[in-house]
Amino acid sequence: MSSSNTPLLYTVGTPNGHKASIILEELKDAYAGFQYDFQKISFQKNEQKEPWFLKINPNGRIPALVDRSRDNFAVFESAAILLYVAQHYDTERKFSYDPVQDPDLYSEQLQWIFFTHGGIGPMQGQANHFYRYAPEKIPYGINRYISETKRLYSVLNDRLTDRDYLVGPGRGKYGLADINAFPWVRSWRWAGVDSLEAFPNVEAWLKRISERPQVKNGLNVPEPQGPPMTKEEEEKAAEEARKWILQAQK
Numbered sequence: 598m599s600s601s602n603t604p605l606l607y608t609v610g611t612p613n614g615h616k617a618s619i620i621l622e623e624l625k626d627a628y629a630g631f632q633y634d635f636q637k638i639s640f641q642k643n644e645q646k647e648p649w650f651l652k653i654n655p656n657g658r659i660p661a662l663v664d665r666s667r668d669n670f671a672v673f674e675s676a677a678i679l680l681y682v683a684q685h686y687d688t689e690r691k692f693s694y695d696p697v698q699d700p701d702l703y704s705e706q707l708q709w710i711f712f713t714h715g716g717i718g719p720m721q722g723q724a725n726h727f728y729r730y731a732p733e734k735i736p737y738g739i740n741r742y743i744s745e746t747k748r749l750y751s752v753l754n755d756r757l758t759d760r761d762y763l764v765g766p767g768r769g770k771y772g773l774a775d776i777n778a779f780p781w782v783r784s785w786r787w788a789g790v791d792s793l794e795a796f797p798n799v800e801a802w803l804k805r806i807s808e809r810p811q812v813k814n815g816l817n818v819p820e821p822q823g824p825p826m827t828k829e830e831e832e833k834a835a836e837e838a839r840k841w842i843l844q845a846q847k
Contacts, residue, residue, distance in 0.1 A: 607650070607660060610819060612721075613659065616675045616678070645657045655673075680693075709764055709777075710777045727739045727742055728743065742788075750785070750799055786831075787831065
């Protein structure tokens with residue numbers, strides 16, 4: 598852990614939480630002297646709804662970031678956190694683009710960030726809910742959101758034709774748009790997507806990103822991730838999590 602003059606991330610090991618921890622780990626590796634701290638929020642205790650946390654994020658969701666080096670400036674919403682830390686700490690634009698120097702690439706970056714934030718995240722999140730957590734199995738809801746998740750994956754797959762990353766000239770440059778989408782798409786099986794066979798470019802992109810040491814570190818925040826679960830283990834984990842997840846969504 599670092600000093601009290603660093604960004605402090607409040608998080609849980611969810612796709613949205615991992616977006617923030619991955620970019621912070623990338624910055625930590627790329628820039629000498631950059632550090633951050635994190636604090637795990639307990640969904641089981643409904644900490645994200647406590648008054649102290651609602652002062653940071655009025656919506657009562659994770660992740661949230663308090664930049665203690667900038668008079669405790671608070672940022673909520675995962676995509677907003679990515680853009681904020683890039684603005685202030687990615688000074689050499691290793692993972693982002695300058696809106697003045699590279700306005701077209703900056704716009705392209707925003708478009709793909711918003712595509713995930715407004716599309717993949719909400720739709721796959723609903724697939725997770727109906728497939729894993731809903732107290733009643735509703736086939737229409739399950740099929741609707743899994744199908745829409747797959748459709749959005751097809752958009753990514755087309756974009757990644759002859760490309761390594763979502764944004765940038767040529768084969769693209771790894772950056773914010775990839776970090777914003779990766780944690781959701783890597784959780785495809787949890788959302789009820791049976792296979793990535795129809796999305797070979799997405800599958801290759803996932804493998805490419807997951808091999809980065811900084812990404813591995815980010816996925817282990819706020820706690821280490823275990824090995825991939827079997828189908829039976831997934832079902833047991835979903836059953837154990839269902840009660841407190843439904844409570845946390847209120």
